[in-house]
Every structure is written in structure tokens, then in C-alpha cells.
Amino acid sequence: MSYKTILVHVDESTHTPEQVRIAAEIAMRCDAHLIGMAATALPGAFYLPGALGEGVTLTAYLQYLRERADGALLVFEATAQKMGVASYDMRVIEDEAAAAISLHARCSDLVVVGQNDPDESLPAVRGDFPEYVVMNSGKPVLIIPYERQFEHVGKRVIIAWDGGIEAARAVAGAIPLLKSAEAVQVAAFSTRSGAATHGTQPGTELAHHLARHGIRVEIAHQTMTTGIANGEALLAHASDFNADLMVMGGYGHSRFREVLLGGVTQTVLDSMRIPTLMSH
Secondary structure, three states: OOOOEEEEEOOOOOOHHHHHHHHHHHHHHHOOEEEEEEEOOOOHHHHOOOOOOOOOOHHHHHHHHHHHHHHHHHHHHHHHHHHOOOOEEEEEEOOOHHHHHHHHHOOOOEEEEEOOOOOOOOOOOOOOHHHHHHHHHOOOEEEEOOOOOOOOOOOEEEEEEOOOHHHHHHHHHHHHHHHOOOEEEEEEEEOOOHHHHHOOOOOHHHHHHHHOOOOOOEEEEEEOOOOOHHHHHHHHHHHHOOOOEEEEEOOOOOOHHHHHOOOHHHHHHHHOOOOEEEEO
16 A cells, blocks of 8 residues: 555645655655645635725736645645655646645545645645644545655654554555554554444554554553643643654544544644644
8 A cells, every 4th residue: 555646735835844844755766756735715705895995806816826725736846846746747736725625635645735834824824734634635634744854754653553443544545655654653542432443452453453454553551631731732642652653533623523532633733733634
């Protein structure tokens, strides 16, 4: 199993070059085709009368967005050529970014997007962009934090394992990265209902499963209670392990499991310090 098509979202963000570099590195590692995708359209609210401001026409503003998308793709192309990516293409989609990436992700093996930077306001990107793509793409989504650059991604990997469906999908989507990792730790998080999903020895069955893929892991047991502190504990544990990649399930706000786990997904999305692969 290997990634053969990797989709990376590009826009005028100052963080786009880092996202593209990481996506290109993974594409080269997996001999995958890399797609750089920019979107031009606005969220629906911007189509309301007067939303763009007096004297600004929708046609002129969409042309402005198209020019910015084209500029972002030039950055993508320059990075792909400089790094020596063997197979790539560029696409501009006339749609809102989250919807466009989610739709086209379904014909990809991995999606690479950036964490939202609260200090950057981008007109074509919704505030919950990474979460929306995780919940609606049906594919593993690698989210790159905005705060720093990463020399390596995937050498030391931590799997946040609660035995749930979403976590299982995240692990399955991460196997190509896990196979090339130097160290993988399964952080088996237990809750009051953990026995129903974990079995008697949390993380053991997953370790056996990954071993059959040639992936050796260590197991660390963690106890979860409730509240935002769970997400902070997970981030701290990843830091203690010196991880450069975290793999975890993504849970939507309206789902009971998100309530049970105390908003872990949102805490990680807001405060992540390392690239994080999520699946829903």
C-alpha cells in the first residue's frame, strides 16, 4: 500500500510554501502524483447584496480571486520543480475552497492542508476549513501547523488510539507514512466505555495488525477523563515522545463521541504543534 495521488491545497497564505514542500516530499517518497489545487469562489454569504462593499462588483472580485489563485499555483509549480517532483499538475476550481478540496479529495489518497492561522484572513477560506475537509472528504487529511517549519514529517509518529471507527480509519490512511517511520508509538487512551472498543489489552490488537504490515510499535497507556484537558494532555504526550507526526480520528461537534472525548479534536485543531493526520 502506498499513496499514488496526493492533493495539496494552495492559496496566497504565507504558509502555503511549507504545505507544498511537505506534500512534495511525501509524493517523492511514495512515487505519487501531486496535485496543487486553488479555489476562487467565495463562501455563500459573500454573494449577498452589499457583502463585498459599495462599488465592488462580484465579477471584478472573482477576477481578483482568480489572479490570486494563479499566483499561488506559481508558488506550487516552482516548489515542485525545484524539489524534482516527477509527476504533478495544477488546478483552479471555481468553487469555495473547503467544498472544492473535499470533493476532489475523494479521488486522492492523501490531502494536505494548513491549520487556520488566526492572524491571516483569507477571503476564499472559511474559518473551519481543516475541520470541514476532515469531516467531508472521506480521506486522510494531513494538517500542517502554521507556527513553524518542519525538517522531517513522519520519522517519529504517535497514534492517538481509542479503538473507535474514526481512529481506525486514520491509522489505515497513515500506513504508508508509518511504514517509513523510525519510531511509532500507540498511545492507547481509555475512557469509561473503553473496554467495548479496546478489548482487555488496549492497543495490543492494533500493534499486531501493524506488525503484519512490517510496522513495529510501542504501546503507551493513557487515561482520559472529560474536558478540553484531554486534548492538551494528548499534545503534551506527543511532545514528550518528540513526535513529528500525530495520527488520530476526527470527530464532529454534533456527535456524541465528541462530547465523550471532551473536544479533543477541536483542541488539537486549534493548538497543534506538529503535523497531524486525521480521518473521519
